[in-house]
Structures are given as C-alpha cells and as structure tokens.
Amino acid sequence: MNDKCEMVNQRLGRSFFERDTKAVARDLLGKFLVRKIGKNNLAGRIVETEAYVGPHDLACHASKGKTSRTKVMFGSAGGWYVYMIYGMYHCLNIVTESKNYPAAVLIRALEITDAFDRLGTRDFRLASGPGKLCRTLKIDKKLNCASAVAKNAKLYIEDRGIKIPQSKIVKAKRIGVDYAGKWKNKPLRFYIKGNKFVSKA
DNA sequence: CAAGAGATCATCT
DNA sequence: GATGATCTCTTGA
Secondary structure, three states: OOOOOOOOOEEOOHHHHOOOHHHHHHHOOOOEEEEEEOOEEEEEEEEEEEEEOOOOOOOOHHHHOOOOOOHHHHOOOOEEEEEEEOOOEEEEEEEOOOOOOOOEEEEEEEEEEEOOHHHOOOOOOOOOOHHHHHHHOOOOHHHOOOEOOOOOOOEEEEEOOOOOOHHHEEEEOOOOOOOOHHHOOOOOEEEEOOOOOOOOO
16 A cells, blocks of 8 residues: 555445444544535535434434424434524534434534635634534535435535544533433543544533 | 623424 | 524633
8 A cells, every 4th residue: 555545435325324323423433524515525524423312312302202303313314404503503413223213413523624725714623513514514404304325415424444443432421412311421422532623512 | 711691593382 | 482412702810
C-alpha cells in the first residue's frame, strides 16, 4: 500500500441501517455524511452519534406513540428523520431497524472534510453539534422522510474505508434527555476519543 | 472559565 | 398552554 491506494467510496445501503440501533450508532463513527447542494457537495466525517433505541426508550420521541411527527421512525431503515427543536435548530436522525419498529440514530457532530474552504471559514465548531451541523449542511424539514438509500438522495452516508478501532470509541450518556427517567443515564452516546469536533456538552 | 438566560416555534395536551 | 435530542450571548468571579 502506498499513499495513492484506491479510495473506495461505498454508499451505505439499507442493510447497514436495518440492524441493532446501538450497533448502527457505533458503526457510523468514521463514516462520511454527504450533502449534495446543486452541483456541489459538502461532506464531513461523523464523529459523534446517539442511539434512540425504540418505543420503550423514554428519550425516544416514538415512546409517545405513532404521530405525524414520529411516523417516519416507524418506516423503513435508511429514512431521514429531521425535526425542529427549540424553535430554531434542526436535528438529523437516520431511521434504523425493521419496518414498524421505531428507532433512530441522532447524528450529533461532524468533522467537515469536503469543500471546507467554500464555507469561508475553517472553524472546527462548524458542525460540532446537532443544530450546527444541520445549519452548515443546509438540512431542514424539507429532508424529513427522504431516504438516504434512494438512488437520487441529496443526503446520504458513505464508507471511505476508515475503520475506527473499538479503543478509540467512547460511550457516554446522552445529552439533554434529563426528563427520560431511568433512560437518561444509559450509555447510548458514542464519540471518537479526543476528537475536537465532538460537541462540547 | 462557569453559570444563566433568552431566542422562538412545532408538537402534543 | 407547556416544553424541548440546542446554541449563543452576557454576566461575574
């Protein structure tokens, strides 16, 4: 192997997401989120995620049942669940597990890689949080219910051959879910140890 | 540096 | 009518 070794940019398909939510959340670390805007691409490496594991998880929006907001989580794996929070930010999730089982992974932070310069700044905080990464990649409710595994997806996830070793992955409790009773402290947040693009909270 | 408050609206009661 | 899977700004030690 030399430094010209082939880059394999393999788009993740439905089978990747149609698995245990914790495994998907962990395995998404090191994958690349790609956002197509017109002819341009913005992309970044996923460095932080959280798992929302099902209807019994009191932090998962779907624990309140199937509503117009949560119905996308009951759909096929690989769907995007985008919602607005605190009246001004969006959060990006990808639906996991089998159809009719509501679960998803929140993508919390990215290390912007592609087209960093076009953003006009190289600030490492550009996508270091769920609201900020949506703002930077221009993700809003128009993408809610779209699919990351559709042929013409404008937002999808790529494997570029990077594998994060288990020893570099930190498990921690999720952020901002203190209302979730005994679920609030479960170690369902995953991030890359020592990575400065991880959110501060 | 840490702690606190305000912004602002979709969603559910 | 209350609240939230957040972020930024202000205050003060």
